[in-house]
Amino acid sequence: MEQNEDGGYTVTVPSLPGCVSEGPTWEEALAHIEEAIAGYVEVARKLGKPIPVEVSVPLNTSNAGT
Template sequence: MNRYEIIIYWSDEDESFVAEVPELPGCAADGSTYYEALSNIEVIITEWIETAKESGRPIPQPKGRLIYA
C-alpha cells in the first residue's frame, strides 16, 4: 500500500475523474468513476516507482497530507 497523497477531482474537459500524486511528478490517471480513478492511480504509482528505480532517479518519500497556506 502506498502512502502518497492522492488528489481526485472531476474534469469537465476530460469528462472523467482525474487522480494525481503531487509528490510524484507526472503521476496521474483517470477513470469514469471515482473508484476507477483511484484503482488506476495505484497501478500508475507502482509503475512510476519501478521506472524511477530502473533509471536511477530519486524516489520521494511520502510526506503524507500536504498543508496549504
Template sequence: MRFVVILTPDEEGGYVAECPAIPGCISEGETLEQAIENIREAIAACLETIVSHGWELPKETDVLVTTVEVPLPAVVS
C-alpha cells in the same frame, strides 16, 4: 509506500487523479474507485521507472486531505 492523491471531477465526466509527489503521474477513471485503482497502477509504474534508473524515490506522506463544507455567514447590511 503511501502518497497523497488528488482526485478532481472532470468536466466531461469521471475523475482525474494525480500524485503531486511524482510530477507527471496522472490517471483518470469513470468512477472514484476506478480513478483510485488507475492512479495506484500509475504510481507503481512510475516507481518502477524511478528505481530502474537509480533515481531518488519520492517521499511518502501520511498527510490526509479532505474537504469540509462551511455555511456562509449572514450578510450584514
C-alpha cells in the same frame, strides 16, 4: 482527485511529478492511479532515480505565537 466536466475523474500525485491518471468513476480512477504509482516507482528504481516520499507532520498550534 478532481471531477471532470464529463463526469470522470482525474488523479494527480504531487510528490511524483507527471504521475497522473483518469477513470470514469471514483473507484476506477483510484485503481488506475495505483497502477500509475507502481509504474512510476518501478521506472525510477530501474533508472536509479530517488523515489520521493511524502511525510505528513501534524501541525501543533498550541505553541503558535510564543
